[in-house]
Amino acid sequence: MQTKNSKSALFPYAIWIALFVIAPIALIIYYSLQDLEGNFTLANYAAFFSTVYLKMTLSSFWYAFLITFFTLLVSYPVAYLLTKTKHKHLWLMLIIIPSWINLLLKTYAFIGIFGLYGPINAMIEVFGFDPQQILFTNFSFVFVSVYIFIPFMIIPIFNSLDKLNPTLVYAARDLGASSFTTFRRVIFPLTIDGVKSGIQVTFIPALSLFMITRLIAGNRVITLGTAIEQQFLVSQNWGMGSTIAVFLIFIMVLIMLFTGKNSKGGRA
Amino acid sequence: MRQLLQATIAIVIACALLFLAANQLQVTGGKGGKDTLTVFNWGEYIDPDLIKQFEKETGIHVIYETFDSNEAMLTKIQQGGSAYDIAAPSEYTVEMMKEKDLLIPLDHSKIPNLKNIDPYFLDLAFDPGNEYSLPYFWGTVGIVYNPTIIGDELTFDSWEDLWDPSLKGKVFLVDGAREVMGMGLNSIGESLNTKDDKILRTATDKLITLAPNVKAIIGDEITPLMINNEASVALTWSGQAADMMFENEDLTYAVPEEGSNLWFDNFVIPKTAKNIDGAHAFINFMLDAEVNAQNTDYVGYSTPNAAAMELMDPEVVEDERYYPDEETREHLEVYENLGLEWLGKYNELFLEFKMNMR
Known part of the structure; x- marks a missing residue:
């Protein structure tokens, strides 16, 4: 009786997954096999392996890597220090609040901040340097992306650090480990799951960022997301757009496998 | 439990009301x-x-x-x-x-x-x-620019002026494949409705040599940037240029003589x-x-x-910037519907151009 009950309780979720996970992916694969006239073909896949798209995939990867790397570099110490503070949940809240603001609004704010007559350049001038072109550079793109992803990286790392049993750290110190060794051999391995899920929620969306590439990088950075948008909205070539999306899904699966199971690393 | 139920019902009712109102x-x-x-x-x-x-x-x-x-x-x-x-x-x-x-x-x-x-x-x-x-x-597609920043030497009577070394990292382009590819085609004296792979290739190669001068390829955001003097040269539509010139009197607009788009x-x-x-x-x-x-x-x-x-x-x-004379109009072309296949090619080449900007 018990098992029967729990099985029928699964039914709505099964429908949900079929409708909103399996069906869309199947549709994307179906469209990726069609050319402009709706004939079945593998030409889209052949086109993907042309130099333009391969270069774009590689540069997407490179920027996603940079973004994830710097996000992690900022987030881990922040999450670590947060767990040491008195009102840690209040501080965490303050860090998370910016992520409630619409992404586009935050991006537009940076156009003003980074502008030639913006506050950053005003500061640079105070120190006696010429105003710098900050907007529409690779630097501004990585900076804004990192800023946007930081809360998403901090949450899982904070949760796993918070759950870490402090007695383990004390034990390590008692047994004579230096603080660096304690971190390397005890703290970091025990929070690796939080880091992994942080990487997942950063790297995967970073691969398909698209509004920021135009607003902040002025299309100097092209990601797979930009290309998909162009194919669907401008070229109206759903086949090619879907093909790029299929590769994006494929890459995401690889990353999920690579960053492994994370049953312990809690997300918020 | 009861509180949870009440909260759920309240949310459902609120959503239903909003949905009805929207409808x-x-x-x-x-x-x-x-x-x-x-x-x-x-x-x-x-x-x-x-x-x-x-x-x-x-x-x-x-x-x-x-x-x-x-x-x-x-x-x-x-x-x-x-x-x-x-x-x-x-x-x-x-x-x-x-x-x-x-x-x-x-x-x-x-x-x-x-x-x-x-x-x-x-x-x-x-x-x-x-x-x-x-x-x-x-209207037309042309170049809006700010002579008080870039000087009086460049008048953009020719698309070649965009390639001028003094504009390194200064040129903004509108994010449209037809506009940018059309500019490339016009600059080598070809039609902006060209359906010829070889000519398109030449135009793209020519555009790629413009890459060092291009600061960014963006959309409507160009208007505030030009108004606030953050940008000084931009490829855009005459209507958008008129908006910018209305706000910033230093700006002016030119349609190069080799030809451009008439829309x-x-x-x-x-x-x-x-x-x-x-x-x-x-x-x-x-x-x-x-x-x-x-x-x-x-x-x-x-x-x-x-x-x-x-x-x-x-x-x-009588303002030639808004109402070019018939002789100038002779050089202007209306976009033809290229069909999806060629539209795709234009976009692919535009993407290639973007990839070369760094």
Whole structure:
């Protein structure tokens, strides 16, 4: 009786997954096999392996890597220090609040901040340097992306650090480990799951960022997301757009496998 | 448990109410019928006083809705959910809508003010005999620039000026494959409707040599950047340039002599129309010389209405930047509907150009 009950309780979720996970992916694969006239073909896949798209995939990867790397570099110490503070949940809240603001609004704010007559350049001038072109550079793109992803990286790392049993750290110190060794051999391995899920929620969306590439990088950075948008909205070539999306899904699966199971690393 | 239940019910009721309210609002848009007229136009593209005047004169209630891209408008009309009586697509979209059989032919006998339109703008390739469309506004693609920043030496009589080494990292381009590829094609003296792989290749290679000068490829964000002097040279449409020049008097606009794009936005009556007589009346009203002059003054784009131009401020009408003379217009080309295959190629090459910018 018990098992029967729990099985029928699964039914709505099964429908949900079929409708909103399996069906869309199947549709994307179906469209990726069609050319402009709706004939079945593998030409889209052949086109993907042309130099333009391969270069774009590689540069997407490179920027996603940079973004994830710097996000992690900022987030881990922040999450670590947060767990040491008195009102840690209040501080965490303050860090998370910016992520409630619409992404586009935050991006537009940076156009003003980074502008030639913006506050950053005003500061640079105070120190006696010429105003710098900050907007529409690779630097501004990585900076804004990192800023946007930081809360998403901090949450899982904070949760796993918070759950870490402090007695383990004390034990390590008692047994004579230096603080660096304690971190390397005890703290970091025990929070690796939080880091992994942080990487997942950063790297995967970073691969398909698209509004920021135009607003902040002025299309100097092209990601797979930009290309998909162009194919669907401008070229109206759903086949090619879907093909790029299929590769994006494929890459995401690889990353999920690579960053492994994370049953312990809690997300918020 | 009870609290949780109460909270859930409260949320569900709130959502249901909001949904109903949204539905109610939607019904009022695009219901259609004898005494209403639904106009589907670009944003900020008509003088609202004129709509009131039209309502007073004819007793027809006008519902005015806006779109921000030809593609978005096309999708909405194709879905057929709302009863749009009038739309204002650009010329290549008129061609596409004709192909897809989405338009109702115009009855010229119901539009006597047709005589006001300069014959130069009638009977164009995208709609021979103006069977389905009449021009509303027109303009060009060119370069808006700020001589107080870049100096007086560059006048952009030629596209080559964009390649000038002094503009390193200064040029902004509009994020449109047709515009940028068209500029590349024009700069090597070819047609911007070229369907020839070799010529397109040459144009792309030429564009790639422009890469060091290009600061960014963006959309409407270019307007505030030009106004605030953050940018000094940009490839854009004449209408957008007019907006910028209105706010920042240092700016000026030029259409290079090798040629450029000439574009039209046109009135059409889509198949979704419920009030076809009303739609004709509206088009005729908008083509009236006085009405058109007032509207052009408000919108700031170039009107094809010769009778209206006589009523307008001569300083505007004689301004070559907005109304280039016939000789310049000879070098301008209207976009043809390339078809999806070639549109795809243009986009692919544009992407390649973007990839080379670093």
